[in-house]
Amino acid sequence: MRYWLLKSEPETYSIDDLAREGRAVWDGVRNYQARNFLREMQEDDLAFFYHSNARPPGVVGLARVVRAGVVDPTQFDPQSPYYDPKATPEAPRWHTVEVAFVRRFPRMVPLSTLREVFTPEELWILRRGNRLSVVPVPEEVAKRILALAEGVAAVP
Numbered sequence: 001m002r003y004w005l006l007k008s009e010p011e012t013y014s015i016d017d018l019a020r021e022g023r024a025v026w027d028g029v030r031n032y033q034a035r036n037f038l039r040e041m042q043e044d045d046l047a048f049f050y051h052s053n054a055r056p057p058g059v060v061g062l063a064r065v066v067r068a069g070v071v072d073p074t075q076f077d078p079q080s081p082y083y084d085p086k087a088t089p090e091a092p093r094w095h096t097v098e099v100a101f102v103r104r105f106p107r108m109v110p111l112s113t114l115r116e117v118f119t120p121e122e123l124w125i126l127r128r129g130n131r132l133s134v135v136p137v138p139e140e141v142a143k144r145i146l147a148l149a150e151g152v153a154a155v156p
Contacts (some may be wrong), residue, residue: 003142015061034134058110067098105149
């Protein structure tokens with residue numbers, strides 16, 4: 001099992017939306033590096049749900065990958081902002097995953113805390129200029145984020 005971080009603006013799709021729906025296809029990713037990370041994801045991997053462009057931004061919950069290698073349906077929809085005219089059902093260009101709600105954390109782990117506890121080398125979202133919506137999280141970092149979310153002091 002591996003750990004990941006998925007970013008979404010809460011106005012677009014929030015942890016509460018995932019909790020209400022139970023499962024969702026993580027569609028609309030149109031960055032090649034993020035797409036490559038999505039391709040690496042496997043069933044039962046865990047993903048931190050991060051609210052970006054929020055006040056404050058931070059990690060708010062946990063999801064589980066329930067299906068990997070899903071063809072992103074938005075690439076075929078001309079009405080979608082994620083439409084890709086070069087993609088066809090016979091040769092899709094964008095793959096993603098389906099995730100299921102695991103839980104909302106009792107407390108958000110804000111970006112400010114992540115910056116205090118982790119280095120940019122440990123946690124990709126802290127890297128200057130990083131705008132990826134999907135990034136890997138090393139297991140040791142994941143354990144520390146989980147401790148922070150539960151209100152337990154993170155081990156430096």
